[in-house]
Amino acid sequence: xxxxxxxxxxxxxxxxxxxxxxxxxxxxxxxxxxxxxxxxxxxxxxxxxxxxxxxxxxxxxxxxxxxxxxxxxxxxxxxxxxxxxxxxxxxxxxxxxxxxxxxxxxxxxxx
Amino acid sequence: xxxxxxxxxxxxxxxxxxxxxxxxxxxxxxxxxxxxxxxxxxxxxxxxxxxxxxxxxxxxxxxxxxxxxxxxxxxxxxxxxxxxxxxxxxxxxxxxxxxxxxxxxxxxxxxxxxx
Numbered sequence: 001x002x003x004x005x006x007x008x009x010x011x012x013x014x015x016x017x018x019x020x021x022x023x024x025x026x027x028x029x030x031x032x033x034x035x036x037x038x039x040x041x042x043x044x045x046x047x048x049x050x051x052x053x054x055x056x057x058x059x060x061x062x063x064x065x066x067x068x069x070x071x072x073x074x075x076x077x078x079x080x081x082x083x084x085x086x087x088x089x090x091x092x093x094x095x096x097x098x099x100x101x102x103x104x105x106x107x108x109x110x111x
Numbered sequence: 112x113x114x115x116x117x118x119x120x121x122x123x124x125x126x127x128x129x130x131x132x133x134x135x136x137x138x139x140x141x142x143x144x145x146x147x148x149x150x151x152x153x154x155x156x157x158x159x160x161x162x163x164x165x166x167x168x169x170x171x172x173x174x175x176x177x178x179x180x181x182x183x184x185x186x187x188x189x190x191x192x193x194x195x196x197x198x199x200x201x202x203x204x205x206x207x208x209x210x211x212x213x214x215x216x217x218x219x220x221x222x223x224x225x226x
Contacts, residue, residue, distance in 0.1 A: 032212060032213045032214075034215070041202070041222075042219075043204050043218060043220045044155070044206075044217050046214065049212070049214065099213065101157070103154040104154050
């Protein structure tokens with residue numbers, strides 16, 4: 001079983017739709033969690049950190065479920081510009097953080 | 112947010128030559144940097160973990176003699192692709208890790224084309 005798993009998609013949604021991605025992780029000792037966004041032929045950029053209490057940034061909501069070992073990303077009112085690959089990153093603490101990436105979930109928002 | 116600069120952004124070279132890619136953390140010290148490669152429409156693949164002042168840790172299947180990593184200071188790591196071949200053509204990305212949060216900051220990537 002992979003350490004961090006994501007549904008690769010693609011998720012094809014119309015503008016204005018709400019879409020959610022999950023990312024499961026296998027190591028219960030994982031310490032910190034992030035969602036990154038990667039556009040085609042570009043480097044990943046931090047979208048948001050994921051806190052235990054859940055956090056929201058505009059149309060984006062991230063949640064962590066430690067009991068079930070997954071994090072989620074909810075995007076409301078999708079825009080065309082949201083089309084990208086969304087990567088989850090899970091850090092395992094072993095002295096220093098050891099980041100593990102999911103393979104990414106592709107989102108395509110169409111008119 | 113923190114900035115990581117990667118240079119060059121694009122490089123074209125002939126087979127057999129060596130190419131050096133630099134990764135600099137501009138406004139924070141990074142004891143740990145990571146090097147990835149990514150083929151078109153594929154996911155990031157971790158090549159190695161670069162630790163300041165010590166040898167890099169390479170992932171399985173990555174040739175350490177071909178991909179030389181040097182992390183001589185807290186703000187600079189370099190990746191040298193030695194004796195490059197066309198199959199080394201790829202997008203190479205570095206990232207630096209912020210110590211307190213473990214957050215990763217990525218360089219802009221370097222697109223290598225080997226003719």
